[in-house]
Structure formats: C-alpha cells, structure tokens
Amino acid sequence: MELFDNHKKLFGTAAIFFIGLTILVAIMPAIRNQDNNQPLPGAVELSPDAVKGKALFIANGCVACHTQQVRNVDMDKMWGTRPSLAADYADNHRTDFWRNTATLMGTERTGPDLTDIGNRQPSKDWNLVHLYNPRIVVKESIMPAYPWLFIIKEEPSKSDIVVNVPSQYLDGKEGKVVATKDAMYLIAYLQSLKQTKLPDGTAAPAFLYKREEKKVAGATGSEPDGKAIFTANCQSCHQANGEGLPGAFPPLKGSPVVLGEDLEKYVDIIMNGYDARAEFGVMPPVGTNMQFTEHEVAALINYERSSWGNNGKKVTPDEVKKIINFVKLKAAK
Amino acid sequence: MKSSTFIKRIPLLILGILLKSLTAGAQQMTPSNFSFGSREALTWVLFGFLLALFFAALVLKQKVNDIRDGYKKKAEDEQTNELKEHSRKLNSKQISKLLDYKERNRRNKTGISVLILLLTTAISILPTSSLVAQSTGKPNASSLLSETGVLITIVLLLIPILAAIILLIVKVVNALNQTKNRQNLEMAEKLANYLRSLPEEEVNTELKRRKAALDYRLNHQELAGTQPAEDEKGLLQINSQPGLPIVALKKKALQRPGIDPELSRLIxxxxxxxxxxxxxxxxxxxxxxxxxxxxxxxxxSWLSFGRLRPVHTNAVFWGWASLGMLGLGYYVVPRVSNTKLANINYGWYALWLINAAVILGTICLMAGINNGGGEYREYIWPVALLFAIGVVLTLVNFLQTIARRTTKEIYISNWYIIASIIFAIVITVVAYVPYWQNGLGETIIQGYYMHQGVGMWFMLFTLGIVYYFLPQQLNKPIYSYSLGILAFWTQILFYTLIGTHHFVFSSIPWWLQTVAIVGSVGMVIPVIAGTTNFIMTFKGAWYKIKDSYTLPFFLVGIIFYFTGSMQGTAEAFRSTNLIWHFTDFTVAHSHLTMYGIICFFLWAGIYAIIPRITGREAPQITIGAHFWLALIGLMFYTIPLMYGSTMKGLLWMEGKPFIDGVVLMAPYWLWRAIGGSLMWLSHLFFAYNMYKMMAGRYMVDVRETAIQNLDDSTNTVQPIA
Known part of the structure; x- marks a missing residue:
C-alpha cells in the first residue's frame, strides 16, 4: 500500500488520527468544563493566607496521598455531605506564570480525603501538633512529620504560637515548639477546605452503590458500633486509651462530662462542639458535621461510658433523640 | 461383577467431589464483585450442561454404530477383505508366531490354539480404557462464577440429575462394550481360521517381506557415514572446560560489522x-x-515523602526509560532504514537537553517547586521545555533518517517509534498549554496526559524496539506484519480515549468516564494482537531461550505486556473502581507495567546490542542475578500490595474507620519494601554489567596476542584496544 511506504503520509495520518481523538476526548471536554462551570454562590474565596498555604500544600506534594474529591459512591459519604461537583473546582485558575492550575483532586488516598477537612477537623491545636509529628496524636499514622515548619525557642514571646509537643518528640532538644508563619498558612488552607452548601432548592447528586441500610433500632445486635464511631471521629484527639493529650485534648477517662448526670450537656458537646476550657483546644461540632443519628450518638456514649475503666449509665437512642432535637434548636438560636 | 461395579463408581465419586468443590469455590468467590449478571451465568451453566449431554450423545451414537456394523450380514468378499486387512496389520511378533505356526503345522499340524489365545487376549485388552475417559468434560459446565443464591440452588439441583445421567451413560457404554467384545471374539475365531487356511507361498513371500520391513532398524550412521566428524565451517562452539558450572553457559553475542563508531559512542x-x-x-x-x-x-524537607515521590517517578520516566528507549532507537531506526543516522549532533543535543531537564527537575521538586501536583507533570514548564526540545530534535533526526532509507517499505519498528515521538510532543503541548486548564479542565487534561504519557510514549516506543530486537534475537522474521499493523492503529484508537478512567466517579462528566471505560476494554484488541505476534514469533524457537540471556528478558516483558495491560482493563470498570481506586493497587499495577514491561524490554534490548557494539560481554552470573532479583523483587513488590489493597478497598466499602485501613496495610507495605530492595539490588548488578560491557578491563587474549607477536617485529606484548 502506498500509505504504508510513504513516511509523510503514514506518519501524517497517524498524527492527525491521534490529534483528532485528542481534541475530541481531552481538549474539547476540558474547554467546555472550564467555560460552563461557575463557583457555587456560597463558595468562599481563599484568604491570602490560605493561598500561601495552598502553595505549600502543592510544594510539599501532599496530593500524593490526600485526595480532594468526594466521589458519588456510598463509601465516600464519610468525606463530605454530598458528592463533589464540577462547580466546586471552577474557581481554580493558573497558579502563576511558572505553575499550572492545581485542582488537587488526587489519585491516591493513602491519607484521608481533605475535601471537607475544615469542617471535620477545624481545631488549630490538633492540626499544629499533628503537623509537627502526626504520630503524637495518631500512633498508627505514616504521614511525614513537618518539623521544619516549626522553630524551637528557649523563651517564646507572647505573640508566638506555642505548640504542645511531648518531650520524646523533640529529639532531645530543649525549649518550646513555635509554629512558623508557613505552618499557620498551611493550617489556614486546611481550615478553608469546606464543602460549600448547595443553593436552596438544588438537590445534590445521589451517592451510588449504597451499602445495605443499617436496620432501625429495636432488634438486638443491630445497633451501630460505638467503638468504630469513636475510632473514626474522636480518637485522633481523645486517643485510643481515652486519656487525651495533656495540654491539648481533655481525657474522657474519668471525665465528669462523660460520667456525669448531665446528659444534655454531653450530647450537646458531641453534636455542637465545645470551647469552654482555655487550657484545651476547641472541639468541632463533630456530630453535626458527620450527621450522627440518635443511634450513633447513643452507641458512642455507651462506648465511652463503658471503656477505659469508665462505668457510667447506659443510654437509649430514644432518650438521646429528644435531647438532639432540643440541642439542635438551641444551636439554631 | 463386583469389581466392575466398583470401577464404575470411581468416576462417579471423582465427579461428585469435583462438582462439590467447584460449587464451594463459587460460593467463596462471592464477596468480590466481578460477577456476570446472574441470569447470564445461569445461561452459561445450562449451555455447558447441554454441551456435555450433546457430547455424551455423540459418544453413544458412535458406539451403537460400531456394534450395528458388526451385526450386519456382510457380503462374502467384504468379509474376506476385512480378514485380509487384519492379516496385513499383524505386527512383527505376531507374524513370526504365525510363521512358526505354519512351520510347525507343516511338520505336525498342531498348536492352533496358541494363536487364537494370543489374538483374543490382544483384542480383549483394547476396549477397557474407555470408562474413565469421559468423566472429565462435564463438571466444567458449572465452573462459572456467580453469586446469587438462586443460581447455587439450581446448580445443587443439577448435581443429582447430572450424576444420574452419567451413571446411565456409563451403564450403557459398559453394555455396549460387552457386546462389542463378543463380536471381537467371533472375529478372532474367523481370523484364526482364515490364517490357518492361507496358502503356503503367500505366507512365505508376502508375510516374510512384511516382517522384514517391520523389523528394519536404523544403524544411526545413515547421515553421518563412517568418516570422522569435522567442523569445516567453524559452526560449533565447544566448551572445553566443562567442570561444574554455576550458571548455564549461554551463547556469546555475534559481532556485528558496520556500526558507525560515532553512532556507537552516542548509543x-x-x-x-x-x-x-x-x-x-x-x-x-x-x-x-x-x-x-x-x-x-x-x-x-528536601527528602520528605511528598517531594521525593515525583522525583522518583520523573527520574525513572524521563531519565531512565526515555533515555534508554531513545538510545536503542538510535540503533534501530538507521538499521531498519538501512542507512546512516541523519545527524549525529542532534542526538548529542537531545541527550544533553534531556539530562539537563531531569537534573533541573529533580532539584526543583526537592526545593518545593512543583507545577501543580498533576502526576508526571510536576516539572515546571521551563524544565519540561528542555525535554520537549530534545524530543523534537530526535523526531527531526529520525524522520530525516527514514526519508533517506534505502528500503522501500518502512519497517514496523519505525512506525511505532516515530509515532510515539510525534504523540509525545502532542501530549506535552496539550499538557502544558494553559488555555484549557482552569477548573475541571485541568483534571481532564491530567487524566489524558498521564495515561498517554505511559501508553503512547513508553509503550509504543518500546513495542517498536521489540519488533526489531525480538526477531533479531530469535533469528527469524516477526510472525505477522498485519497483526503489528492492527495493533498499531487500534492502540491509537483505544488508548487515546482511556485517560479519564483515573477519575471514575469524580465530577468529570459521566459520559467521558464511560468513554474511558469503553476504551479500556477496547485495549484488549491491540494487546492480544501484540502478544500473539510476539509469542508466535517464538514458535519453533523456544529452545533458544535456554541458550540466550536476552530472550528471558523478552519473555518476561511479553508476559507482563499481556497480564499488566489486561489488569489495566479490569481496573477500569466501575465495579472494580469501587474496590481498588485510591488504594495501592494502582501503584502495584503501574510497577507491573512500567517495570515488568518497559524495563524488562529495555534490558533485553540493552543486553542484545551493547556486546555487539563494544565486543565485551557482561559475566553471565551477574546477568542472571539481575534477571532473577528483578523478577522476584517485582513479584514481592506487587502481589502483597495487590492483595492488601483489595482488603483495604473492601474495608473502606464497609465504612470502617480510615485508620483501620492504614493498620491493615502495614505488613503489605513491609513486603513492598522488601521487594523494592530486591529490585534495587538487581539494578546494582545491572549497573555492574553495564560497566563490564562498556568499560570492562581488557584481558590479554593469549591466542590473539601470540598471533600478533608473530607479526610484530618488536616482539612486545600489546593488547589490541
């Protein structure tokens, strides 16, 4: 065949074939997506600090392990309240003259997804400790430590942000760990990562491949696993042994809140968070963020009341349900 | 009869066990989601069942026909023909016995019964073996995987029915065999009578000649003659020190004349x-x-995980694999064009530019200068530009070389190589031009880029190299040119589509994800075409593998080309994405392909040509160490990682806490590190082999030097450089 023996025609044909397909499956869809999507009305632009933090996030290759996409499958429900939409990424533009756009969706989830980390883990104290060395708060973690985002000072000044690092993580150095500006930028970026609420009346796309629905309470043995809920949502601060982290996160072992009579306060803290004690970090509204049901809250309370030597009164989902409704109203006010 | 009923039961027993284990296997498979739809599976089972019945019916029909033929009244001459036929088929022993008998008969006309006994026993042995043979085909019918309880119930119901049918068939066959035996006995009687009645002269002439023919044996000197052996053309390589070798002795590379020393240096x-x-x-x-x-x-900070990861991927992509491919390309392209390389300087410029790109890119990444986190696109554009210029120079150079070719056709290697370079340039332009990179545009381009980089640059180029080196090493032409052409065009058609399968279930348009999945399935065509082509080229030359240290590398590459690529297709489906996406399965897959396919092919090519260029070979033992450590290391790396990440994916699907998945992976990550260490060790051996092949110290060759001494008037020992 002449086509096969003529290098110009042969390679020309191959090139046109490839370029044509490229335009169809890459360039045109890319342009259409870039032009047809607008940020959601409720989307908040990154603050100048968060922009610097994002640059650090890119520079340190965090995307190698952390995705920023909630897929529309049921197993991704734990990472956000709704599947991510094209509009969520619409505000990403070219970083600067040298660097390309960074949507940072990622392809590996060696670490947790960060789409909604600003809601899930808003505590600055936790993030700083975790950044200095993740194993201080999560023993099993394999995330790199970032001590170079901190400096060690003998006598920190008043404006310094001191991080409570246990001495065995200081490699024998003396002094206080102080967060640098870079650390604060990075945390500003992490705290800014929140899923934007869809405008009223817009239905979020469904999560597909649903797991079998958990059976409604009543039947024995079908209650949610309190330990798993604790591990997924509470353990990174209060620790697996319930002892918390001195100077950062209060213990639940022997805690008056956990073992006390005031169930309303207890449920309120789980659902809406807590910031009443200056010596500890701020607790986020875990229950509201994760949309805990009364069954899950009850299971969690029962787990915390019966672990680490705690011996508190068991609660039922019905009791908890009333209080949840009540504290919701209170929070709304 | 008791023993025969026992024999009849054995196949049934085996069958029962087989069937039960198969259904048990099917039940164990259930948690994984690779189901065919249950109705489909049911159809398959029924289809298999009917097929088995059909075969059984065929067998029975054949048997019945046999017997019916036996009972048919035969015309007289037909019967004598049959007897003659039998007498012609007697073997040498039988003939000699017959001759003996005739001899004795002539003397005392007795001893007839011996022959009858002989013949009847011989014939009665024949049909007993048919019982066992047919029990194997059937159970396969139910071996298809399925997961619904309904289906399992149906299969369980089928078991007794199937067993009953098989019992029936066995009984019928047995009865038919007995009848057949009776017929055979009658026939034997007739044959004995016939043989007894044969006239004397016929026995002496015909049967004796037949016996002589049957008894003929070779004396093993028909071809060699009786003269002593002589290797007049120097074809034999004789190993004069057999000893106890640590490694098998392989063939030395043949010196190839006529490679431009300048080009050799560049390569x-x-x-x-x-x-x-x-x-x-x-x-x-x-x-x-x-x-x-x-x-x-x-x-x-410069050594933290997030910064080093792209350093690793980019260095092995653009440094190792790209330069390795191009080096081999500089050998292949002029060779198959049967001409000189157009411009040797362009080759040097490209080498410098690409090296500069990888050095600068590495420094940038470690310093925290990253293009935006898209995989394999972490080098910022000024760095990538250096690489791109290098590739453009190579394209110009190769195209000019091909334009000057002295062959009419363009050999298929050059199709693959040139196309891959053109595509690499297109891909780089698409990836770095900023006009379509805002918002999700960036992600769509990212999916396209990272997969085209792998499939169009590395895979296509490497295939081109294999199309040259594999036939060369086997010393026979490629099996099919057309398959190569089919694979070429279908690879372009399907591979271009599959980029976004890295973002299944993301917010990229659903239709685009579907296109990517369909394209991934389409990749079956070029992969099977390519694999078939390579394997069929091996056909008739498999024995060469044991004599060669390059062919094992090719073989491993071919095996991973098939398995790795098919795994890619399997990973692209939505159901498998649920389990494997975001886990280390992807990492295992990319190592199976980039390492198993690309690296092994490159090593094969490198070991094939460097000895031809330099005349020096690496020690076989270190080549063997390289091969086995790399292969075993790759297995240790990938298999635990694939197993662990499947477990992790299932754990995620159950909604377990994220940290549980990290804990679960710990042992598999350790295995990965062990496998990785073996692979790394193999690279040390490879580097040593490279050193030996390129700059190994020159050993004084006694014979060569002695001859030179004779020529040399000064009489000093002088190694030839």
Missing amino acids: LWYLGCATFWLLFGTTIGEYLGIKFVAPDADHV
Whole structure:
C-alpha cells in the first residue's frame, strides 16, 4: 500500500488520527468544563493566607496521598455531605506564570480525603501538633512529620504560637515548639477546605452503590458500633486509651462530662462542639458535621461510658433523640 | 461383577467431589464483585450442561454404530477383505508366531490354539480404557462464577440429575462394550481360521517381506557415514572446560560489522546515562518504600515523602526509560532504514537537553517547586521545555533518517517509534498549554496526559524496539506484519480515549468516564494482537531461550505486556473502581507495567546490542542475578500490595474507620519494601554489567596476542584496544 511506504503520509495520518481523538476526548471536554462551570454562590474565596498555604500544600506534594474529591459512591459519604461537583473546582485558575492550575483532586488516598477537612477537623491545636509529628496524636499514622515548619525557642514571646509537643518528640532538644508563619498558612488552607452548601432548592447528586441500610433500632445486635464511631471521629484527639493529650485534648477517662448526670450537656458537646476550657483546644461540632443519628450518638456514649475503666449509665437512642432535637434548636438560636 | 461395579463408581465419586468443590469455590468467590449478571451465568451453566449431554450423545451414537456394523450380514468378499486387512496389520511378533505356526503345522499340524489365545487376549485388552475417559468434560459446565443464591440452588439441583445421567451413560457404554467384545471374539475365531487356511507361498513371500520391513532398524550412521566428524565451517562452539558450572553457559553475542563508531559512542552514552537515572530514581523509590514502614526515617524537607515521590517517578520516566528507549532507537531506526543516522549532533543535543531537564527537575521538586501536583507533570514548564526540545530534535533526526532509507517499505519498528515521538510532543503541548486548564479542565487534561504519557510514549516506543530486537534475537522474521499493523492503529484508537478512567466517579462528566471505560476494554484488541505476534514469533524457537540471556528478558516483558495491560482493563470498570481506586493497587499495577514491561524490554534490548557494539560481554552470573532479583523483587513488590489493597478497598466499602485501613496495610507495605530492595539490588548488578560491557578491563587474549607477536617485529606484548 502506498500509505504504508510513504513516511509523510503514514506518519501524517497517524498524527492527525491521534490529534483528532485528542481534541475530541481531552481538549474539547476540558474547554467546555472550564467555560460552563461557575463557583457555587456560597463558595468562599481563599484568604491570602490560605493561598500561601495552598502553595505549600502543592510544594510539599501532599496530593500524593490526600485526595480532594468526594466521589458519588456510598463509601465516600464519610468525606463530605454530598458528592463533589464540577462547580466546586471552577474557581481554580493558573497558579502563576511558572505553575499550572492545581485542582488537587488526587489519585491516591493513602491519607484521608481533605475535601471537607475544615469542617471535620477545624481545631488549630490538633492540626499544629499533628503537623509537627502526626504520630503524637495518631500512633498508627505514616504521614511525614513537618518539623521544619516549626522553630524551637528557649523563651517564646507572647505573640508566638506555642505548640504542645511531648518531650520524646523533640529529639532531645530543649525549649518550646513555635509554629512558623508557613505552618499557620498551611493550617489556614486546611481550615478553608469546606464543602460549600448547595443553593436552596438544588438537590445534590445521589451517592451510588449504597451499602445495605443499617436496620432501625429495636432488634438486638443491630445497633451501630460505638467503638468504630469513636475510632473514626474522636480518637485522633481523645486517643485510643481515652486519656487525651495533656495540654491539648481533655481525657474522657474519668471525665465528669462523660460520667456525669448531665446528659444534655454531653450530647450537646458531641453534636455542637465545645470551647469552654482555655487550657484545651476547641472541639468541632463533630456530630453535626458527620450527621450522627440518635443511634450513633447513643452507641458512642455507651462506648465511652463503658471503656477505659469508665462505668457510667447506659443510654437509649430514644432518650438521646429528644435531647438532639432540643440541642439542635438551641444551636439554631 | 463386583469389581466392575466398583470401577464404575470411581468416576462417579471423582465427579461428585469435583462438582462439590467447584460449587464451594463459587460460593467463596462471592464477596468480590466481578460477577456476570446472574441470569447470564445461569445461561452459561445450562449451555455447558447441554454441551456435555450433546457430547455424551455423540459418544453413544458412535458406539451403537460400531456394534450395528458388526451385526450386519456382510457380503462374502467384504468379509474376506476385512480378514485380509487384519492379516496385513499383524505386527512383527505376531507374524513370526504365525510363521512358526505354519512351520510347525507343516511338520505336525498342531498348536492352533496358541494363536487364537494370543489374538483374543490382544483384542480383549483394547476396549477397557474407555470408562474413565469421559468423566472429565462435564463438571466444567458449572465452573462459572456467580453469586446469587438462586443460581447455587439450581446448580445443587443439577448435581443429582447430572450424576444420574452419567451413571446411565456409563451403564450403557459398559453394555455396549460387552457386546462389542463378543463380536471381537467371533472375529478372532474367523481370523484364526482364515490364517490357518492361507496358502503356503503367500505366507512365505508376502508375510516374510512384511516382517522384514517391520523389523528394519536404523544403524544411526545413515547421515553421518563412517568418516570422522569435522567442523569445516567453524559452526560449533565447544566448551572445553566443562567442570561444574554455576550458571548455564549461554551463547556469546555475534559481532556485528558496520556500526558507525560515532553512532556507537552516542548509543553508549544514552544507555549509560539511562543506567545512572535508573540507579538514582530507584534509590529514591526504595527510600520512599522504606518511608511507608519508617515514616520518621528523616526530617529533612528536601527528602520528605511528598517531594521525593515525583522525583522518583520523573527520574525513572524521563531519565531512565526515555533515555534508554531513545538510545536503542538510535540503533534501530538507521538499521531498519538501512542507512546512516541523519545527524549525529542532534542526538548529542537531545541527550544533553534531556539530562539537563531531569537534573533541573529533580532539584526543583526537592526545593518545593512543583507545577501543580498533576502526576508526571510536576516539572515546571521551563524544565519540561528542555525535554520537549530534545524530543523534537530526535523526531527531526529520525524522520530525516527514514526519508533517506534505502528500503522501500518502512519497517514496523519505525512506525511505532516515530509515532510515539510525534504523540509525545502532542501530549506535552496539550499538557502544558494553559488555555484549557482552569477548573475541571485541568483534571481532564491530567487524566489524558498521564495515561498517554505511559501508553503512547513508553509503550509504543518500546513495542517498536521489540519488533526489531525480538526477531533479531530469535533469528527469524516477526510472525505477522498485519497483526503489528492492527495493533498499531487500534492502540491509537483505544488508548487515546482511556485517560479519564483515573477519575471514575469524580465530577468529570459521566459520559467521558464511560468513554474511558469503553476504551479500556477496547485495549484488549491491540494487546492480544501484540502478544500473539510476539509469542508466535517464538514458535519453533523456544529452545533458544535456554541458550540466550536476552530472550528471558523478552519473555518476561511479553508476559507482563499481556497480564499488566489486561489488569489495566479490569481496573477500569466501575465495579472494580469501587474496590481498588485510591488504594495501592494502582501503584502495584503501574510497577507491573512500567517495570515488568518497559524495563524488562529495555534490558533485553540493552543486553542484545551493547556486546555487539563494544565486543565485551557482561559475566553471565551477574546477568542472571539481575534477571532473577528483578523478577522476584517485582513479584514481592506487587502481589502483597495487590492483595492488601483489595482488603483495604473492601474495608473502606464497609465504612470502617480510615485508620483501620492504614493498620491493615502495614505488613503489605513491609513486603513492598522488601521487594523494592530486591529490585534495587538487581539494578546494582545491572549497573555492574553495564560497566563490564562498556568499560570492562581488557584481558590479554593469549591466542590473539601470540598471533600478533608473530607479526610484530618488536616482539612486545600489546593488547589490541
């Protein structure tokens, strides 16, 4: 065949074939997506600090392990309240003259997804400790430590942000760990990562491949696993042994809140968070963020009341349900 | 009869066990989601069942026909023909007995019964073996995987029915065999009578001649003659020191004349630089693997995981694999065009530019200058531009070489090589031009880029290299040119589509994800075409593998080309994405392909040509060490990682806490580090082999030097450089 023996025609044909397909499956869809999507009305632009933090996030290759996409499958429900939409990424533009756009969706989830980390883990104290060395708060973690985002000072000044690092993580150095500006930028970026609420009346796309629905309470043995809920949502601060982290996160072992009579306060803290004690970090509204049901809250309370030597009164989902409704109203006010 | 009923039961017993284990297997498979739809599976089972019945019916029909033929009244001459036929088929022993008998008969006309006995026993042995043979085909019918309880119930119901049918068939066959035996006995009687009545002269002439023919044996000197052996043309390589070898002795590479020394130097530099980047890149990779096990190994920002990961991937991509491919390409393209390379300087410029790109890129990444986190696109554009210019120069150079070719056709290697270079340029332009990179545009381009980079640059180029070196090493032409052409065009058609399968279930348009999945399935065509082509080229030359140290590398590459690529297709489906996406399965897959396919093919090509260029060979034992450590290391790396990440995916699907998945992976990450260490060790051997092939110290060759001494008037020992 002449086509096969003529290098110009042969390679020309191959090139046109490839370029044509490229335009169809890459360039045109890319342009259409870039032009047809607008940020959601409720989307908040990154603050100048968060922009610097994002640059650090890119520079340190965090995307190698952390995705920023909630897929529309049921197993991704734990990472956000709704599947991510094209509009969520619409505000990403070219970083600067040298660097390309960074949507940072990622392809590996060696670490947790960060789409909604600003809601899930808003505590600055936790993030700083975790950044200095993740194993201080999560023993099993394999995330790199970032001590170079901190400096060690003998006598920190008043404006310094001191991080409570246990001495065995200081490699024998003396002094206080102080967060640098870079650390604060990075945390500003992490705290800014929140899923934007869809405008009223817009239905979020469904999560597909649903797991079998958990059976409604009543039947024995079908209650949610309190330990798993604790591990997924509470353990990174209060620790697996319930002892918390001195100077950062209060213990639940022997805690008056956990073992006390005031169930309303207890449920309120789980659902809406807590910031009443200056010596500890701020607790986020875990229950509201994760949309805990009364069954899950009850299971969690029962787990915390019966672990680490705690011996508190068991609660039922019905009791908890009333209080949840009540504290919701209170929070709304 | 008791023993025969026992015999009849054995196949039934086996069948029962087989069926039960098969259904049990099917039940165990249930948690994994690779189901055919249950109705489909049911159809398959029924289809298999009917097929088995059909075969049984065929067998029975054949038997019945046999017997019916036996009972038919035969015409007289037909019967004598049959008897003659039998007498012609007698073997030598039988003939000699017959002759004996005739001899004795002539003397005393007795001893007839011996022959009858002989014949009847011989014939009665024949049909007993048919009982066992047919029990194997049937159970396969139910071996298809399925997961619904309904289906299992149906299969369980089928078991007794099937067993009953098989019992029936066995009984019928047995009855038919008995009848057949009776017929055979009658026939034997007739034959004995016939033989007894044969006239004397016929026995003497015909049967004796037949016996002589049957008794003929070779004396093993028909071809060699009686003269002593002589290797007049120097074809034999005789190993004069057999001893106890540690490694099998393989054939030496043949010196190839006529390679331009300038070109040789260029190729060696390309391959040498590639080796450096392999060592560098995999040392980084090895360290990254260790960090999964020991995350606090260091606290230096330049060495932190997120910064080093792209250093590793980019160094092995653009440093090792790209330079290695190009180096081999510089050998292949002029060779199959049967002409000189158009411009040797362009080759040197490209080498410098690409090396500069990888060095600068590495420094940038470690310093925290990253293009935006898209995989394999982490080099910022000024760095990538250097690489791109290098590739453009290569394209111009190769195209000019091909334009000057002295062959009419363009050999298929050059199709693959040139196309891959053109595509690489297109891909780079699409990836770095900013006009379509805002918002999700960036992600769509990212999916396209990272997969085209792998499939169109590395895979296509490497296939071109294989199309040259594999036939060359086997010393026979490629099996099918047309399959190569089919694979070429279908690869372009399907591969271009599959980029976005890295973002299944993301917010990228659903239709685009579907296109990517369909394209991934389409990849079956070029992969099977290519694999068939390579394997069929091996056909008739498999024995060469044991004599060659390059062919094992090719074979491993071919095997991974098939399995790795098919795994890619399997991973692209939505159901498998649920389990495997975001886990280390992807990492295992990319190592199976980039390492199993690309690296092994490159090594095969490198070991094939460097000895031809330099005249020096690496020690066989270190080549063997390289091969086995790389292969075993790859297995240790990938298999635990695939198993662990499947477990992790299932755990995620159950909604277990995320940290549980990290804990679960710990042992598999350790295995990965061990496998990685073996792979890394194999690269040290490879680097040593490269050194031996390129710059190994010159050993004084006694014979060569002695001859030169004779010529040399000064009479000094002088090694030839």
